[in-house]
Amino acid sequence: xxxxxxxxxxxxxHVGLVDGExxxxxxxxxxxxxxxxxxxxxLGGDERGLTAAVESLQGAASRTLxxxxxxxxxxxxxxxxxxxxxxxxGDPHALSxxxxxxxxxxxAKLREIEAQQATGEAVNVYxxxxxxxxxGGRPELFSKGDPDAVVGHGQPLxxxxxxxxxxxxxxxxxxxxxxxxxxxxxxxxxGGNDATxxxxxxxxxxxxxxxxxxxxxxxxxGPVLVTADEYDDxxxxxxxxxxxxxxxxxxxxxxxxxxxLNMPDELLHLERHxxxxxxxxxxxxxxxxxxxxIVFSEADFADGIQVGDVMRLEFSGGIGVLExxxxxxxxxxxxxxxxx
Numbered sequence: 125x126x127x128x129x130x131x132x133x134x135x136x137x138h139v140g141l142v143d144g145e146x147x148x149x150x151x152x153x154x155x156x157x158x159x160x161x162x163x164x165x166x167l168g169g170d171e172r173g174l175t176a177a178v179e180s181l182q183g184a185a186s187r188t189l190x191x192x193x194x195x196x197x198x199x200x201x202x203x204x205x206x207x208x209x210x211x212x213x214g215d216p217h218a219l220s221x222x223x224x225x226x227x228x229x230x231x232a233k234l235r236e237i238e239a240q241q242a243t244g245e246a247v248n249v250y251x252x253x254x255x256x257x258x259x260g261g262r263p264e265l266f267s268k269g270d271p272d273a274v275v276g277h278g279q280p281l282x283x284x285x286x287x288x289x290x291x292x293x294x295x296x297x298x299x300x301x302x303x304x305x306x307x308x309x310x311x312x313x314x315g316g317n318d319a320t321x322x323x324x325x326x327x328x329x330x331x332x333x334x335x336x337x338x339x340x341x342x343x344x345x346g347p348v349l350v351t352a353d354e355y356d357d358x359x360x361x362x363x364x365x366x367x368x369x370x371x372x373x374x375x376x377x378x379x380x381x382x383x384x385l386n387m388p389d390e391l392l393h394l395e396r397h398x399x400x401x402x403x404x405x406x407x408x409x410x411x412x413x414x415x416x417x418i419v420f421s422e423a424d425f426a427d428g429i430q431v432g433d434v435m436r437l438e439f440s441g442g443i444g445v446l447e448x449x450x451x452x453x454x455x456x457x458x459x460x461x462x463x464x
Contacts, residue, residue: 125351152186170303207276208349219271220410225264227415234419260388277347282340282453288323289428292435293416294364300410312349315439315446316413367434374425378417
């Protein structure tokens with residue numbers, strides 16, 4: 125089962141069930157769910173399963189839409205995609221967003237090289253962390269603090285004015301809820317772009333929180349959520365293309381999925397470290413990015429992402445293409461009275 129969320133201008137969020145090239149609108153009338161969150165927590169998904177809860181809504185579906193049109197529309201007067209998982213209307217912080225780093229060997233090795241180039245010194249923190257995790261040690265985990273800064277397919281990611289070198293990170297994402305028994309459930313899988321200011325992170329790993337977080341759009345999710353009962357997360361192929369003025373200026377692809385996580389118990393190792401310290405609260409959802417097998421080094425893409433570029437990520441297994449244009453992050457204008 126593939127689910128998505130879209131915005132109907134003038135009416136707000138809707139939930140859609142993908143059937144081939146058609147999308148069944150499950151938000152049919154008064155009291156109908158407007159988010160996957162509501163289907164899970166308010167319509168029994170946390171008791172009988174998300175798939176069963178969705179199936180109970182199909183008979184009341186109000187209309188069908190074109191998946192191609194939803195993917196092509198960009199916040200116009202027509203319905204357009206947003207991220208496939210969120211909090212309910214008015215409560216964005218009911219979604220938590222966490223990420224893992226250096227979970228793939230290529231990521232560890234290239235980050236090590238870039239850190240040495242940026243500092244002129246041997247820096248083994250990335251390779252060391254990868255080896256630690258491979259031996260069963262603690263992984264690198266961090267948060268995207270504001271879920272409103274995580275956008276959906278077609279919506280813009282922002283580039284801060286003081287960016288040194290921005291790059292995409294193409295990552296498989298698993299989504300979790302807490303069922304009636306108080307147990308975590310993997311509800312499904314989607315695609316993710318963990319946009320990163322690789323330049324400031326390479327200069328000093330302690331810059332990581334700033335390299336990962338900024339306003340407006342510092343990550344994306346989408347385009348669809350494939351339910352856990354239909355997605356094979358063992359071996360997943362992902363790719364990333366950077367388009368500039370309509371031309372592809374950089375491209376990479378690589379393998380991810382559980383079979384490519386070189387650590388004991390694979391995904392469960394990451395989940396254990398995350399949820400043992402930060403249990404999922406009741407009526408919360410969590411999106412978890414697994415780390416990237418694709419890293420654009422300076423040799424691949426020297427100037428990094430610029431305003432006007434488009435990042436086009438593709439995920440196998442039915443998730444599809446996640447595409448985001450890049451716009452400038454507006455200056456804050458809030459510093460004048462501080463003497464700036």
